[in-house]
Amino acid sequence: MKKNSPWAGVYMALVLVLLYLPILVVVLFSFNSNPGRTANFQFEGFSMQWYENLFDPITGYGQALMNSLSIAFWSVLLSAVIGTLGAIGLARRPVRKSVLGKAGAAALSLGEQLAVLPIMIPEIILGIAFMALFTALKMSFGMVTLVLSHITFCVPYIFITVKGRLATLDPGLEEAARDLGASPLRALTTVTLPLALPAVISGCLLAFAMSMDDFVISFFVNGPTTTTLPLKVYSSVKVGVPPHVNALCTVMLVAVFFLVGMGQLLQARAERRRLKSVKADS
Amino acid sequence: MKRPVHRREAMAIPMAVYAALFVGVSLMYIIGLSFLTRGEGFTASPPVSPHNYERIASPIYLRSLLLSLRLAGLTALFCLLIGYPFAYFMAKARPKARTWILLLVIVPFWTNALIRIYGWKILFSASGPINQAILALGLVERPLKLLYTDFAVLVGMVYAMIPFMVLPVYSAAERLDWSVVEAARDLGANPIKAFFTVVVPMTMPGILAGLVLTFIPSIGLFFLSDLLGGSNTMLWGNMVHNELLKSRDLPFAAALSVVLLALTGLVILLYRKRGGSAETMVF
Structure with missing residues (x-):
């Protein structure tokens, strides 16, 4: 029963081809030798010209990439702390008794609802809300406003992943x-946290991807010197013919495939080692 | 047996405070702003009145709202029609193949969304690969207008x-x-009947989460219609974007986003009623 017909394979392959079609087009056109106004629509021949000065300061792509990476780094780091603590605090909450009292517990529940809201509402709402809030607080737009906003939508990914993992852990272990x-703190740091670590990491990876890719919220809270990569791509694409964008995408794609491949390799090796040790034990 | 878990609730306080400040306060703030009037520069000032909402109740905005909702609905529908069989076959595949297919689905996610949309722009352009191919095959005499259409926006x-x-x-x-x-x-039961009476109801939580996750963001993605729809497709997100950055009318932009927030709230409420939770939305 649980077996696919050959047509299922054909269907999946077709969808995957469509999923990669625009990416392949971008990769192909990154090697286009046509430098003119039609550079992105007519392929004339092979050339590496768009790679040669890709990270030349004059193009601004290098700076934008650095901005995005450091915003993602700080946002994910701070979100990991906030979100993991939140998950530990709220996983398997006692239903009746709370140290915070009835009102405190209700406030905490409300806080939890608000914390996961950012991944459920359209980004443009938060973008405008942040822009209005930061303007009212007379904060200057830049790195700080970007990181503060990114934390807001990074926390739910980490919180939900870690809380889900904690819920499946055997409470008997702790x-x-x-x-x-062991003291409560020691039980937490030596038993629960190591067990939750894979979930923390996968939540962080997801949050990192979301931060790197965020356009809408960053669009409203960025400053004059903190153009992120998606913002830079948007402005080049909007203006006209940006063949550098194609080269940049290709570089990023290769980097992502490399990282994912490495991850798979490490995982497979860890799995093999685990199987070996299980065999040695028996 | 000691049960140390209770005191831990306090560890969630930073998250609750952060969310209250940045999500709670900022959303309340734009709701408040939406009842004010545009002031000097980029400010808002009294009198307090629902005049922004009265302005929204005009044909231009209602048409844009309907257009956005229709597009979001079609997006969710096509995602279901194309994505459901894919996910179903993926779950039935051998474990090793499953891991690879899952990776292939996730990797594009990790590359920039704007660049991927830009790939469609190249594909759809008048002298782009699709038009070159159908011209070469002699299917059409002149290049088709694919870019800057509703069709292009829907595909994107x-x-x-x-x-x-x-x-x-x-x-x-x-x-x-x-x-x-x-x-x-x-x-x-024949395979089709078994599928619709057993498989579909059992995967309903996934379907509902998928519908919500594809419907809601589609209303606000202004950059997509900006790039593929040109100036012809004015979706709700584009309206908000224009009011804010071109007209610099903060209170009106706030009112437009409050309408969107209310719609989202309604969808989430329906989703919760059907037993959905935020947890199913992160996989």
Whole structure:
């Protein structure tokens, strides 16, 4: 019963081809030798010209990439702390008793609802809300406003992933550590956190991707010197013929495939080692 | 046995405070702003009145709202029609193949969304690959106008949103108990009947999450219609964007986004009523 017909394979291949079609076009045109106004619509021959000065300061792509990377780094780092703590605090909450009292517990529940809201509402709403808020607070737009806004939508990804993982953990493990004399903090840091770490990492990776790719919110809260990569791409694409964009995309694609491939390789190796040790034990 | 978990609730306080400040306060703030009047420069001032909402109730804005809702609905529908079978077949594939297909679906996610949309712009352009191909085949005499049409915007939307349908449906289908499907077949249901009476209801949480995840963002993605629809397609997101950056009317832009927020709230409410949760939205 649980078996695909050959047509299922054909269908999946077709969808994947469509998924990669625009990406392949961009890769192809990154090697276009046509430098003219039709550079992005007529392929004339092979050339590496768009790669040669891709990160020349004059193009601004290098700076935009650095901006995006550092915004993503700080946002994810801070979100990982806030979101993981939140998940530990709210996973398997006692239903009746709360140290914070009834009102405190209700406020915390409201806080949780608000924390996951950013991934459910259209980004443009938050973009405008942040822009209005930062204007009212007379903050200057730049790195700080970008990181503060990115944290808002990075936290839910980490929070939900980690909380989900904590819910599946056996509470007995931590209780055993406590019964054997570990302090609550020690039980948390030596038992629960290591078990939740894979979820923290996968939540962070997801949040990092979302931060790097965010256009709408960054569009409203960026400053004059903090153009991020998506913003830079948007302005070049909007203005006209930006063949550099194609080269940039190709470089990013290669980097992503490399990282994903490495991840798979490491995972496969860890799996093999685990199987080996299981075999050695028996 | 000691139960140390209770005191931990306090660890969630930073997150609750952060969310209250940046999500709670900022949303309340634009709701408040939407009742004010545009002031000098980029400010808002009294009198307090619902005049911004009265302005929204005019044909231009209502038409844009209907257009946006229709496009978002079509996007969600096509994502379901294309993405559901894909996710279903993926869940039925061998584990090794499954990992690879999943990776292939996720990798484009990691590259810039704008660049991928730009790829469609190249494809759709008058002298682009699609037109060159159909001209060469002699199917048409003159290049087709593909770019700057509603069709191009719909293709771009479905393309950008389809992973958000595939992933939740896949994670629901992956957990499916296939013996129930077999039981239905043994009891005489043909494959189609078994699919619609067993598989579809059992993957319903994934379908609902996918519909919400593809419908809601489609209303606000102004850059997509900006790039593929040109100036012909004025979606709700474009309206908000224009009011803010071209007319610099903050209170009116706030009112437009409050309308969008209310619509979103309605969709989420319906979703919750059907038993959906935020958790199913992150896979």
